[in-house]
Amino acid sequence: MKNTISKTYNFTKGGVMKQANISDEKDLLILSDAVKKYISTDDDEVLQAELTKIKNQTLIQRFFPNSLQKEANKNSVIRIKHSYETKLEFLKIHTEIQLEATREKAESFIKAVKMEYQSRLIEFANKKMGDITTNITNARKSQTVKLKDAYLDLENYKDIEILHDNYKASIDHMILKYFKFTQDLLDGFTDAINYKIKEITKN
Secondary structure, X not given: OOOOOOOOOXXXXXXXXXXXXXXXXXXXXXXXXXXXXXXXXXXXXXXXXXXXXXXXXXXXXXXXXXXXXXXXXXXXXXXXXXXXXXXHHHHHHHHHHHHHHHHHHHHHHHHHOOHHHHHHHHHHHHHHHHHHHHHHHHHHHHHHHHHHHHHHHHHHHOOOHHHHHHHHHHHXXXXXXXXXXXXXXXXXXXXXXXXXXXXXHOO
């Protein structure tokens, strides 16, 4: 599945350079939560219920690969092949959405300060965003390898219910730890932006 997110995303005066038709931060957060819930539940209807809350439906088309087909009617259920490959791809999608939502939030911070301060803030934000994107992308790739191995091992216990359920629970715990790790990094980024704003505007 091909990732549709642009790798070039720089904060600039007056806004950021990004693709057309991008939704605002609220829609991105709804989409992120929808993907996260699907990863946790494997429930197509849960995913669809969340997706119908999104005002900008082009956002769904941009993030979701063509192989995740849905009916023309937005109220119909997205039909997804439930497999570990799909779940790992959704983990990738979730990470990319989280990064873009964080960029949107940082942009709103930058726009809120006076133009005379924006150059310093933009330089700081671009450096920080580059670092956090690299760290989270590397963490996601490492986690994907571990989870793939774990899902393959899970097949060995498919005929032993109690062992299968316990091993599945440990995999779910791995995913939750990854979600927390990425969220902590992203929260740290926005905290750093806020601190920098206070630092450069205090005089």
